[in-house]
Amino acid sequence: MTERPDLLTNPRSDRVAMVKRLSGRSARRRHGQFLVEGPQGVREVVRHAPERVRDLYLTEEAADRHPEILAEARVTVRHVHLATPEVLAAMSGDAQGALAVVRTEPDVALPAGPLRLVAVLPWAADPGNLGTIVRAADAAGADAVVLGPDSTDPHNPKVVRSTAGSLFHLPVVPVEDLVATTARLRVDGLQVLAAAADGEWDVDDLADAALAPVPDVVVPDLRRPTAWLFGNEAHGLRPEERDLADAVVRVPIHGLAESLNVATAATLCLYASARAQRRAPD
Template identity: 55%
Template sequence: MLSGETLANPRSDRVKAVARLSGRPARLRAGRFLVEGPQSVREALRFRAADVVQLYVTEAAAQRYAEIVAAALAADVPVTPVTEAVLAAMAGDDATVNPQGLLAVCGLVDVPLDEVLAARPRLVAVLAQVRDPGNAGTVIRAADAAGADAVLLTDASVDVHNPKCVRSTAGSLFHLPVVTGVPLPDAVAALKAADLAVLAADGAGRTDLDDLLDEAETARTTGAPALLRGPVAWVFGNEAWGLPPADRALADQVVRVPVHGHAESLNLGTAATVCLYASARAHR
């Protein structure tokens, strides 16, 4: 059961300060971002409780998601009861957003690339010029599902703390390290120096993903070398125009996902999932 005074004024300074975190300038100044909804809040408390600064919850949500409130209190996260109107104001002007009675404020989750590479990752997803927050969140979720060790968003990609991106990860944002703000050439150089092969996923690729999978399957029984069986970083570009030639040139190989039917192409999330799972299978 919640205690303390319920925050009820949607126009209060405190509510406005939380709502401003929907915008990147406010996030950068405060070093905090919004996490909305039971799934994402639950995972934040489960995996990154030390980064959760505050939990706001309606009375109905406190009863329905009592285990989330209990987890917050157990982690010494302040829990503030709010009205539905206040929670809606905190979530911003997007009428499609439904936080389902729960909203948390968290510290930014990005980590340094050096820290990721020191752990000797075997599978990394790199997002280059991925501007759509929904696409970025979907790739993070796919990387998590495939068992990737980290995700890197270049300086030309969307802010991973964008509310739509956070929602699209469905909690995966808190499951694996995320690096942000590194220029692609610097990222590729660091990944190669850490002995990861860098593969650019693009429809213009000369290498067919099926051929790499065949090579890996043969190597499983013969012991021959195979690219996918080693540490790999996959680079994914913008859904609309893919990877420009200069970005493709940075990779060790440019790999295309075969299209066997009449579809013009795959969307970014699907292509990324196929590539990441190909590496995951080869690593088994």
């Protein structure tokens, strides 16, 4: 690509400093903006939420390597900038040549329509796990991810990177009152299942039962619309969170592993529900 006269070349400019500050939570809150780093996340926000993109930055090499991003952005994004690698590196060490400054949605809510599958995280503290669960929920076809008041900021750069763009595919809904939220989900027809290592029910057994129900045998039915509660990475679910559930379900461990990472367990539970719901009669 031929160098352009409007190429951003100064890594010490005020613009670069402002963008870099968005890696911190206080700046994100103050400005109502956050960073999307890397071609995959940038591609997804340009494709699925272009109205939220305040500024898009690409190196010339990235623009050549990912022409679809530049082509779509030229149509849907108001401010598109080409910049040198030094400028992108000064803005973010994880940009890989592509970076977007995105406006935070002020009031994210659960979808209004019928809900089939929701992930609820009362206390997700690890950014990588939170992002991976959002990505897994998206892949399983979930309607939303709900974050309790003790969860980490969903716009933390590590969370955003870990979602690989799924943050822009389904609502990630912060709530202050988990009791009221689970009550609302029940009103909407969802059962509430908690995932815990000492759960009474085995998710594999429930998946088998959903495929071949036995008359008069009552078990949690994975074919039903379901909200899954997933606990904190280190401490699991607190007693008051377990009490919100209709049943507590474990993921079996057949080998010698002491436990499963919460994101792995969440993926298995969400997919068990997704499979059972796909096979359920209309």
